[in-house]
Amino acid sequence: MLIKRLALLMCGVAMTATPAAAYTVYISNERDNTVTVLDSTTWEVTDTIKVGQRPRGITVSHDGKWVYVCVGDDDTVEVIDTATNQISHTLPSGPDPELFVLNPEGTMLYVANEDDNLVTVIDLETRTAIVEIPVGVEPEGMGVSPDGKYVVNTSETTNMAHFIDTDTHEIVANVLVDSRPRIAEFKADNSEVWVSAEIGGTVSVIDVASKEITQKITFEIDGVRSEAVQPVGVKITNDGKTAYVALGPANRVAVVDAETYEVKDYLLVGQRVWQLEFTPDEKYLITTNGVSNDISIVDVATNEVIRSVGVGSFPWGVAVSPN
Amino acid sequence: MGANGEGKLPIRMSSTGSGRRILHRICGISLAVVAAALLAAANTAPAAAQTAAPAAPVVNDVTPANPDFQQIRIGYVEWKEKSLTLSLSQNPPDDLGVAGALSAIRDNNTTGTFTKQEFHLLVEPAKTLEEALAARQKLIDQGVVAIITDVPADAVLALADADADKAGILFNISAKDERLREEDCRANVFHIQPSHSMLADALAQYLVWKKWPRWFLLTGALPADQEWAEALKRAAGRFGGQIVEERVYSETDTARRTDSGHVQVQRQMPVFTQNAPAHDVVLVADDSEIFGTYVPFRTWDPRPVAGSAGLIPTTWTPNHEQWAGFQMQNRFGVLNTRPMQSLDINAWTAVRMVGDAATKAQSNELAKIREAMLDERFSVAAFKGEKLTIRKWNHQLRQPILLADGFSVVSVSPQEGFLHPNSLLDTMGYDEPETKCSF
Numbered sequence: 235m236l237i238k239r240l241a242l243l244m245c246g247v248a249m250t251a252t253p254a255a256a257y258t259v260y261i262s263n264e265r266d267n268t269v270t271v272l273d274s275t276t277w278e279v280t281d282t283i284k285v286g287q288r289p290r291g292i293t294v295s296h297d298g299k300w301v302y303v304c305v306g307d308d309d310t311v312e313v314i315d316t317a318t319n320q321i322s323h324t325l326p327s328g329p330d331p332e333l334f335v336l337n338p339e340g341t342m343l344y345v346a347n348e349d350d351n352l353v354t355v356i357d358l359e360t361r362t363a364i365v366e367i368p369v370g371v372e373p374e375g376m377g378v379s380p381d382g383k384y385v386v387n388t389s390e391t392t393n394m395a396h397f398i399d400t401d402t403h404e405i406v407a408n409v410l411v412d413s414r415p416r417i418a419e420f421k422a423d424n425s426e427v428w429v430s431a432e433i434g435g436t437v438s439v440i441d442v443a444s445k446e447i448t449q450k451i452t453f454e455i456d457g458v459r460s461e462a463v464q465p466v467g468v469k470i471t472n473d474g475k476t477a478y479v480a481l482g483p484a485n486r487v488a489v490v491d492a493e494t495y496e497v498k499d500y501l502l503v504g505q506r507v508w509q510l511e512f513t514p515d516e517k518y519l520i521t522t523n524g525v526s527n528d529i530s531i532v533d534v535a536t537n538e539v540i541r542s543v544g545v546g547s548f549p550w551g552v553a554v555s556p557n
Numbered sequence: 558m559g560a561n562g563e564g565k566l567p568i569r570m571s572s573t574g575s576g577r578r579i580l581h582r583i584c585g586i587s588l589a590v591v592a593a594a595l596l597a598a599a600n601t602a603p604a605a606a607q608t609a610a611p612a613a614p615v616v617n618d619v620t621p622a623n624p625d626f627q628q629i630r631i632g633y634v635e636w637k638e639k640s641l642t643l644s645l646s647q648n649p650p651d652d653l654g655v656a657g658a659l660s661a662i663r664d665n666n667t668t669g670t671f672t673k674q675e676f677h678l679l680v681e682p683a684k685t686l687e688e689a690l691a692a693r694q695k696l697i698d699q700g701v702v703a704i705i706t707d708v709p710a711d712a713v714l715a716l717a718d719a720d721a722d723k724a725g726i727l728f729n730i731s732a733k734d735e736r737l738r739e740e741d742c743r744a745n746v747f748h749i750q751p752s753h754s755m756l757a758d759a760l761a762q763y764l765v766w767k768k769w770p771r772w773f774l775l776t777g778a779l780p781a782d783q784e785w786a787e788a789l790k791r792a793a794g795r796f797g798g799q800i801v802e803e804r805v806y807s808e809t810d811t812a813r814r815t816d817s818g819h820v821q822v823q824r825q826m827p828v829f830t831q832n833a834p835a836h837d838v839v840l841v842a843d844d845s846e847i848f849g850t851y852v853p854f855r856t857w858d859p860r861p862v863a864g865s866a867g868l869i870p871t872t873w874t875p876n877h878e879q880w881a882g883f884q885m886q887n888r889f890g891v892l893n894t895r896p897m898q899s900l901d902i903n904a905w906t907a908v909r910m911v912g913d914a915a916t917k918a919q920s921n922e923l924a925k926i927r928e929a930m931l932d933e934r935f936s937v938a939a940f941k942g943e944k945l946t947i948r949k950w951n952h953q954l955r956q957p958i959l960l961a962d963g964f965s966v967v968s969v970s971p972q973e974g975f976l977h978p979n980s981l982l983d984t985m986g987y988d989e990p991e992t993k994c995s996f
């Protein structure tokens with residue numbers, strides 16, 4: 235793997251005309267209990283890692299050395315060593331972990347325990363759960379502010395975004411949003427957090443200072459019935475100018491002007507698109523399409539879907555190495 | 558991976574344990590379920606309603622756990638004349654429906670810890686119309702904002718008409734009768750239970766999608782069975798199915814248990830179904846539980862069975878796990894020792910609708926809750942993969958229908974290819990242009 239990587243790196247150096255860096259992309263496949271590994275220059279599958287049962291939430295450590303995967307049906311978080319693509323150890327996540335977020339320092343993992351109405355905080359150094367925070371029914375989405383001050387958890391049946399102060403682990407605000415909130419995503423400047431509501435069909439933009447909803451984004455697509463418009467994944471570019479929202483069974487990703495909150499375009503991707511991730515250089519956006527068993531690659535500069543790649547069964551989450 | 562996970566388990570357990578201890582230290586005040594302490598905590602950190610998970614709710618206990626919260630009471634009229642099923646394992650448990658309502662009370666109360674609302678369930682039994690009316694009055698005297706009714710159609714109407722200005726909220730969670738949504742509709746009745754026509758259309762769409770269009774219909778002799786059969790015949794006409802023959806099973810009563818057991822049934826059912834025209838599927842319309850369960854594997858011709866047996870259209874099955882249904886099954890399982898059934902999810906959905914409406918209205922007043930529930934944007938999420946909304950023309954809950962075989966969810970209707978200008982869910986049941994309902 236290391237050699238393969240070096241080779242790819244050298245390839246990258248050789249082709250200096252194409253400035254795209256080579257990143258490693260990790261896709262969790264909910265149905266067949268695997269993680270697919272891809273290379274972001276060739277978009278070829280380079281490895282398939284067997285993991286625990288029902289892998290969903292997935293993230294990479296800031297140094298790229300570890301991949302964390304929530305394996306909900308095994309009630310744990312598995313940690314993959316990216317040098318060997320083998321599972322190195324597990325973390326005490328609490329029951330049925332679904333999604334999590336790493337704090338900016340890379341020291342704490344905040345896990346949503348969907349079955350237990352809890353958010354569990356794991357100290358990655360000691361590999362222990364240090365605190366459990368009671369939240370609403372069916373906690374799901376986890377977002378951390380880039381300054382590390384807040385973690386926002388969404389609870390799917392309570393329909394709230396819970397603001398957790400990361401110093402005290404106390405909930406400091408509960409913001410009512412629309413039905414089945416799935417993802418909380420902060421702007422890079424900490425000013426706003428965007429919360430998608432899958433059944434409500436909206437994205438609420440919450441002002442972080444006042445903890446109030448300032449905008450509600452809705453989506454209308456010609457020829458697609460409103461019930462099929464189910465916003466899940468949200469990603470905002472670092473400059474805070476453009477946001478992408480995955481619309482589930484509408485099979486489209488909405489492109490939103492993140493300053494005017496207007497929907498500019500809908501990009502047709504695979505079926506039941508849920509999660510999104512940029513490559514660190516923001517040249518590409520990767521979407522996981524659960525029903526069509528593939529991922530779509532969006533060229534961020536042109537907003538064109540440039541290709542789709544078959545992965546495992548029911549691709550769910552996506553994470554990209556930082557380098 | 559299993560072995561790996563198990564190996565780590567003790568470490569996880571102890572660290573989770575220490576995690577709990579830390580948690581208690583951090584928010585010890587709010588975790589102590591003492592009203593005064595809660596108030597004190599609220600004063601120091603107004604937005605931090607970080608209380609412990611609410612206790613398992615109990616029927617008819619209206620003692621506030623948090624006296625400073627808005628108190629919201631929901632009533633439930635439970636028909637005590639339970640009909641037995643042919644299948645021993647399908648016989649209704651004593652708390653059927655009520656257990657679903659209680660489960661939703663707990664979910665509402667978890668949300669309530671953040672919105673400062675607290676919900677209670679009051680249950681009154683009834684066996685007759687008179688008892689049902691008395692139960693209603695008793696519940697209203699105790700200040701309920703809505704009443705869930707698990708009662709037959711006539712009792713639903715009597716309860717609805719006892720509310721002179723029709724400004725209350727009744728949830729029909731069991732009666733499938735079409736007339737309650739059509740000529741006998743009432744503005745104060747909200748139907749969580751799908752009607753016969755919705756269930757028939759859901760099944761018909763799937764059979765047509767499978768290209769199994771020729772149906773041999775076996776109908777029970779009681780009025781409910783006849784209505785169910787009518788709905789299936791209507792569905793055939795709507796979606797391109799064909800009833801090749803209808804045969805009526807004339808028995809109107811049966812002993813559920815006899816010592817001769819399978820011997821007679823094994824001989825009767827083939828005879829009952831022999832010499833039928835060519836067909837793809839045997840449809841059974843037997844709401845009354847007289848013979849339906851005995852049809853699969855006993856027909857003259859080897860054919861799949863659907864309707865009241867075999868592939869059954871329903872709102873829930875213990876095997877439903879998509880769209881967070883798994884989490885619902887688990888939450889129900891924590892509170893109960895039996896699997897969740899369709900009447901349970903119907904009751905759960907009704908209580909959650911009150912919960913969501915009360916949250917949105919930020920009120921415990923009936924008029925405001927009702928207004929929020931009838932708002933154009935109101936919807937409820939109930940593990941069906943899309944929002945459930947209320948049909949404005951007859952107050953029927955719009956919903957996908959599960960098709961279940963007892964072991965898995967075979968499919969969920971509406972099916973691909975059946976189109977509708979407004980909502981695909983309105984391909985099931987009587988649509989707005991056809992309705993006889995006017996409030």
